[in-house]
Amino acid sequence: MNFPLPDFFPASAEIFVLVMACVVLLADLFKSERQGWLPYLLTLATLAGALAIQVGTAGADTTLTFSGMFVDDRLSDVLKSCLYITVFAVVVYSRDYLIARGLERGEYYLLVLFATLGMQVMISANHFLTLYLGLELLSLAIYALVALDRESARSTEAAMKYFVLGALASGLLLYGMSMIYGATGTLEISAIARKLSDPATNMEVLRFGLVFLVAGLAFKIGVVPFHMWIPDVYHGAPTAITLLIGSAPKLAGFAMAIRLLVDGLPMLAVEWQQMLMMLAILSIALGNVVAIAQTNVKRMLAYSTISHMGFMLLGLVSGVIELRASGDIQLSYAFGSAMFYTIAYVLMSAAAFGVLLLLTRAGVEAETLDDLKGLNRRSPWFAAVLMMVMFSMAGIPFFIGFFAKLAVLQAVVAAGYLYTAVFAVMLSLIGAFFYLRVVKLMYFDEPLDTAPLVASGEMRALLSVNALAIAVIGLMPQSLLTLCATALGQAMK
Amino acid sequence: MTDIPLLSLAIWLPIAGGLLVLASGDGRNTAFSKLIALVTALFGFLVTIPLYTGFDPSSASMQFVELMPWVRDYNINYHLGVDGISMPFVILNSFITVLVVMAGWTVIEYKPSQYFAAFLIMSGLLNGIFSALDGILFYVFFEASLIPLYLVIGVWGGKNRVYAAFKFFLYTLLGSLLMLVALLYLFHKSGSFAILDWHREPLAMTAQSLIFWAFFASFAVKVPMWPVHTWLPDAHVEAPTGGSAVLAAIGLKLGAYGFLRFSLPIVPDAAQHFAPVVIGLSLIAVIYIGLVALAQTDMKKLVAYSSISHMGFVTLGFFIFNPLGIEGALVQMISHGFVSAAMFLCIGVLYDRMHTRNIADYGGVVNTMPKFAALFLLFAMANAGLPATSGFVGEFMVALGAIQFNFWTGFAAATTLVLGAAYTLWMYKRVVFGDVANSHVAELDDINSREMLILGVLAVCTLAMGIWPQPVTEIMHATVNQLLDHVAAGKL
Numbered sequence: 001m002n003f004p005l006p007d008f009f010p011a012s013a014e015i016f017v018l019v020m021a022c023v024v025l026l027a028d029l030f031k032s033e034r035q036g037w038l039p040y041l042l043t044l045a046t047l048a049g050a051l052a053i054q055v056g057t058a059g060a061d062t063t064l065t066f067s068g069m070f071v072d073d074r075l076s077d078v079l080k081s082c083l084y085i086t087v088f089a090v091v092v093y094s095r096d097y098l099i100a101r102g103l104e105r106g107e108y109y110l111l112v113l114f115a116t117l118g119m120q121v122m123i124s125a126n127h128f129l130t131l132y133l134g135l136e137l138l139s140l141a142i143y144a145l146v147a148l149d150r151e152s153a154r155s156t157e158a159a160m161k162y163f164v165l166g167a168l169a170s171g172l173l174l175y176g177m178s179m180i181y182g183a184t185g186t187l188e189i190s191a192i193a194r195k196l197s198d199p200a201t202n203m204e205v206l207r208f209g210l211v212f213l214v215a216g217l218a219f220k221i222g223v224v225p226f227h228m229w230i231p232d233v234y235h236g237a238p239t240a241i242t243l244l245i246g247s248a249p250k251l252a253g254f255a256m257a258i259r260l261l262v263d264g265l266p267m268l269a270v271e272w273q274q275m276l277m278m279l280a281i282l283s284i285a286l287g288n289v290v291a292i293a294q295t296n297v298k299r300m301l302a303y304s305t306i307s308h309m310g311f312m313l314l315g316l317v318s319g320v321i322e323l324r325a326s327g328d329i330q331l332s333y334a335f336g337s338a339m340f341y342t343i344a345y346v347l348m349s350a351a352a353f354g355v356l357l358l359l360t361r362a363g364v365e366a367e368t369l370d371d372l373k374g375l376n377r378r379s380p381w382f383a384a385v386l387m388m389v390m391f392s393m394a395g396i397p398f399f400i401g402f403f404a405k406l407a408v409l410q411a412v413v414a415a416g417y418l419y420t421a422v423f424a425v426m427l428s429l430i431g432a433f434f435y436l437r438v439v440k441l442m443y444f445d446e447p448l449d450t451a452p453l454v455a456s457g458e459m460r461a462l463l464s465v466n467a468l469a470i471a472v473i474g475l476m477p478q479s480l481l482t483l484c485a486t487a488l489g490q491a492m493k
Numbered sequence: 494m495t496d497i498p499l500l501s502l503a504i505w506l507p508i509a510g511g512l513l514v515l516a517s518g519d520g521r522n523t524a525f526s527k528l529i530a531l532v533t534a535l536f537g538f539l540v541t542i543p544l545y546t547g548f549d550p551s552s553a554s555m556q557f558v559e560l561m562p563w564v565r566d567y568n569i570n571y572h573l574g575v576d577g578i579s580m581p582f583v584i585l586n587s588f589i590t591v592l593v594v595m596a597g598w599t600v601i602e603y604k605p606s607q608y609f610a611a612f613l614i615m616s617g618l619l620n621g622i623f624s625a626l627d628g629i630l631f632y633v634f635f636e637a638s639l640i641p642l643y644l645v646i647g648v649w650g651g652k653n654r655v656y657a658a659f660k661f662f663l664y665t666l667l668g669s670l671l672m673l674v675a676l677l678y679l680f681h682k683s684g685s686f687a688i689l690d691w692h693r694e695p696l697a698m699t700a701q702s703l704i705f706w707a708f709f710a711s712f713a714v715k716v717p718m719w720p721v722h723t724w725l726p727d728a729h730v731e732a733p734t735g736g737s738a739v740l741a742a743i744g745l746k747l748g749a750y751g752f753l754r755f756s757l758p759i760v761p762d763a764a765q766h767f768a769p770v771v772i773g774l775s776l777i778a779v780i781y782i783g784l785v786a787l788a789q790t791d792m793k794k795l796v797a798y799s800s801i802s803h804m805g806f807v808t809l810g811f812f813i814f815n816p817l818g819i820e821g822a823l824v825q826m827i828s829h830g831f832v833s834a835a836m837f838l839c840i841g842v843l844y845d846r847m848h849t850r851n852i853a854d855y856g857g858v859v860n861t862m863p864k865f866a867a868l869f870l871l872f873a874m875a876n877a878g879l880p881a882t883s884g885f886v887g888e889f890m891v892a893l894g895a896i897q898f899n900f901w902t903g904f905a906a907a908t909t910l911v912l913g914a915a916y917t918l919w920m921y922k923r924v925v926f927g928d929v930a931n932s933h934v935a936e937l938d939d940i941n942s943r944e945m946l947i948l949g950v951l952a953v954c955t956l957a958m959g960i961w962p963q964p965v966t967e968i969m970h971a972t973v974n975q976l977l978d979h980v981a982a983g984k985l
Contacts, residue, residue, distance in 0.1 A: 336566075380519075380604075380607070397634075397636050397637045398637050402636070409673070409677055410681075413677040413680075413681050421674050425671070425673060429663065429666055429670055433659070436643070436659060436662060436663075439644075439647075443647060444647040444658070478563070478565060481566045482566065485566060
C-alpha cells in the first residue's frame with residue numbers, strides 16, 4: 001500500500017507553535033531563579049515567529065493537505081495573523097496582573113500556546129474531525145486557565161460550570177456532525193458541500209444534524225439562548241484569563257461558523273440563516289438590555305459580548321450564497337462585514353480588558369463600575385483609551401466600531417431586512433446607555449482611589465497602540481475591509 | 494476659486510489644534526495650552542473668510558468641492574462642498590468658536606486644556622457637518638460631534654449635569670440612528686452615498702414617507718421641535734457658558750440645516766404632504782413655548798425656551814415653501830446664532846460673578862455694571878426682534894412669507910413678536926433695572942476688557958446684520974430658488 005508523506009508546508013505555523021510550546025515547557029522546568037522572564041519572552045517570540053511564518057508563507061491560492069483535512073487559504077492567513085497579534089497583546093497585558101497574584105507560572109504560557117494552537121487548527125479545518133480536535137484543544141486549555149487561581153472558589157466554580165456546559169455543547173456538536181456524516185457519508189467539509197447537490201442525499205437527516213450543529217456553534221460563540229456561561233465565566237475567571245476568553249476565541253468562532261455553515265452546508269443556507277436570525281435578534285436584545293443592570297464591569301462586558309456576537313451573526317444571516325456555473329461559490333459582501341465586525345470586536349475587547357488589568361495591582365481588583373470613577377484625574381490618557389473603546393463599542397464614529405456596525409447594517413438592509421435593521425439600531429441605542437455610563441464614571445465623577453497606575457512600559461505602549469488602531473482604522477477602514485472581502489471571496493473555491 | 498482645500502482646513506485645523514492642546518496637558522503651563530487654543534481658533538476662523546470672498550453668489554451649485562474616495566467598498570467618498578445655504582454656517586461656527594475660547598479664558602479652572610480641546614474638536618466636526626456632501630460623511634460628523642458636547646456638559650456642567658448629558662446624548666442618538674437606516678436604504682436604492690445623487694433619485698410615495706419620518710426623527714430632535722424639545726432646557730441649564738453658546742448658536746442649526754439638505758430635496762413630495770404637520774408643530778413651538786418662557790425663573794432656562802420658540806419660526810419658514818420663508822428662516826438662523834450666543838455669554842458674565850442664574854437674585858444691575866447693561870439691552874432687544882437688529886430681519890421675512898401662504902398662519906406666527914418682547918424685556922427689567930437688590934449685586938464689577946471685546950464684537954454683528962442684511966441674503970438667493978424649484982417639481 002502506498003502511503004505518501006503529507007505536505008507539511010501549509011501547516012508550518014502550527015508545527016512551529018507546537019514545537020515552541022514544548023520548548024517553553026522545558027525552559028520552564030530548567031530555568032534558574034533569575035530567569036523568571038524566560039517563558040514570557042519565549043512565548044512572545046513564538047507568537048511573533050508564527051506571525052512571520054504565516055505572513056511569509058501566505059499565498060493567493062488554497063492548499064489542502066493531510067488528505068484534505070487541513071486547508072491553508074487566505075481566510076486562514078488573515079484570521080491567524082489577527083490571532084497571533086491578539087494573543088501577543090493578551091500575554092503582554094496579563095503579565096503584571098499574574099505576577100501580582102502569584103499566577104505567573106510556566107503553565108500559563110504553555111496553556112496559552114496550546115489554546116493558540118487549538119484556534120489555529122480550528123481556523124484551518126477542512127474536516128469535521130480537525131475542527132473538533134482544534135475546538136477541544138482550545139476548550140481544555142481554557143477550562144484549565146479559568147481555574148488557574150486554585151485558591152479562588154469563584155474561579156473554580158466558573159471553570160466547573162464552563163467545563164460541564166462546554167462538554168454538553170461539544171456533545172451536541174458531535175451529534176450533529178454524526179447526523180451529517182450519516183446523510184452524506186463524509187466528514188470532509190468540501191466533500192459535504194458537493195454531496196448536498198446530489199438528489200439522493202437525505203435532506204431530513206441533514207436538517208436534523210444542522211440543528212445540533214447550530215446549537216453547538218451558538219454555545220461556543222455565546223449567543224442567546226446558549227449564553228448562560230458567558231457572564232459567569234467572564235466574572236469568575238481571573239481578569240487576565242477573561243481577557244483571553246473575550247478576545248481571540250471570537251476569531252476562531254467566526255472561522256468555525258464559516259467552515260461549518262458557509263463552506264460545508266451552503267445549500268442549506270435558508271435553514272441555518274433562519275435559525276441564526278432568531279439567535280442574533282435575541283442576543284442583541286438580551287445583551288443590550290441586561291448589560292444595563294450590571295454593576296460589575298466584567299459582567300457588563302460579558303453581556304456586551306453577547307450583543308456584539310448577535311450583531312456579527314446578522315452579517316452572516318444577510319449573506320447571499322450564489323452557486324456559479326463553474327461550481328465555484330460566490331459570496332456577497334455580507335460575510336466580509338461579519339468578519340470585519342469580529343476583528344473590530346476583538347480589538348475593542350482586548351483594549352477594554354487591558355485597561356481593567358491596568359487598574360489592578362497587588363491585592364486590588366478593578367472589577368466594579370465604581371473602580372473606574374475619576375479615571376480622568378488619575379490618568380487622562382488611559383481614560384481616553386477606555387473612552388474610545390466605549391464609544392467604539394456603542395458604534396459612534398470615528399471609531400472602528402462604527403464602520404463594523406455600518407458594514408453589517410448595510411448588508412442587512414441590502415438583504416431586505418429593513419425592520420431587522422431598525423430593531424438592531426434601536427437596541428444599540430439602549431446599549432449606548434451603559435457604554436456612556438462608563439464614560440460618565442471616568443470623566444464626571446470623583447475618584448475613590450487616587451493611587452497612581454502601575455504598569456510596565458511595554459503594556460502601556462501596546463495598549464496605546466491598540467487604542468490608536470481603534471481610532472485609525474475607524475478613520476481609514478478601507479484596507480481592512482478589502483482584506484476581509486478578498487479573504488472570504490477567495491476561500492470559497 | 495483657489496486650489497487650497499479650504500473646507501478641509503476649516504475642519505481639520507481646529508481638530509489638529511485640539512489634539513495639540515490635549516497633548517500639552519494640564520501641567521503648570523496652562524497659559525501655553527490656552528494660547529495654542531486661541532491661535533488655532535483664530536486661524537480656523539481666518540481660513541473660512543475666503544469661503545465668503547471667493548463665493549460665486551450667482552451659482553446654485555456646490556463650490557469649493559473636494560472629492561476623494563474614502564471607503565471604496567461602499568462607495569463612500571470624502572466629498573465636501575458648500576452652497577449658499579451651508580457656507581454662512583461654516584463661517585459662523587468658526588467665528589463663535591473664537592469667542593467661546595475667549596469666554597472660557599480665565600473662568601475654566603478644572604482641566605482647561607481638555608475644555609479648550611473639546612471646543613476646538615467640536616468646531617472642526619461641526620464644520621464637517623455643514624460641508625459634507627456624502628451621506629455617511631455627514632452622519633459621521635453628526636454623530637461624532639455629540640462626544641465633545643457630552644463631555645463638556647458632563648465635566649464642566651452644573652449640579653444636574655449627568656442627567657442633562659445623558660438626556661442630550663441619548664435623545665439625539667435616537668433620532669440619528671433612524672436616519673442611519675434611511676441613509677442605508679437610500680444607498681441600497683441608488684448605489685451611492687452622494688447627497689446630490691439622492692436629490693435626483695426617483696422615489697415612490699411610501700418610501701418617501703418612511704424616509705421623511707426617519708429624517709424627521711433625527712432633525713426634529715436636534716432643532717428641537719415641540720414635543721421632543723425637553724432635552725434642550727436641561728442641556729442648556731447644566732452646560733457651562735461656552736457649551737450653551739455653541740449649542741444654541743450652532744447645535745440647533747444642525748437640525749434645521751438637515752431639513753434643507755435632506756428632507757426637502759430628497760423627499761419633496763412627502764415634505765409637501767406632511768408640511769401641515771410640521772407647520773402645526775412649529776406654531777405650537779412659537780406660541781406655547783413662548784408662553785412657557787414667560788414663566789421661567791431661571792435666566793438660562795428662559796433663553797433656552799426662547800431658542801426653541803425662535804427655532805419654531807425657522808421650521809415654519811422652511812415648510813411654507815416660498816422664497817421669503819426659507820431665506821427669512823436662514824437669516825433668522827444666523828441672527829439667532831449671534832443673539833443666542835450673546836445672551837448666553839451675558840448670562841455667563843453674571844453667573845461668573847454671582848454663581849446664580851435665578852432672576853430673583855438679581856435687580857438693579859445697571860447701577861453697578863452700566864457698560865454690561867447697555868450691551869445686554871441690545872441683545873435683549875435683538876432677541877425680541879426690534880427693527881435695526883438682526884432679530885427683526887428674519888422674523889419679519891418669515892412672517893411676511895407666512896401671510897402669503899395663509900393669513901392665519903402668519904397671524905399666529907407674528908405673535909412671537911409680542912411674546913418674545915414680553916419674556917425678554919420682562920426678564921431684562923427684573924435683572925437690570927430697579928434698585929440694587931442685595932449686597933452681592935452692590936459688589937459687582939463691570940465687565941473687563943476681555944468680556945467687552947467678546948460682547949462688543951457680537952453687538953457689531955447683530956447691528957450690522959439688522960441694518961444691512963444684503964450681504965447675507967444675496968448669497969442665498971440662487972441656492973434657495975433652485976431648491977424651491979426642485980421641491981415644486983417633485984419626484985412622482
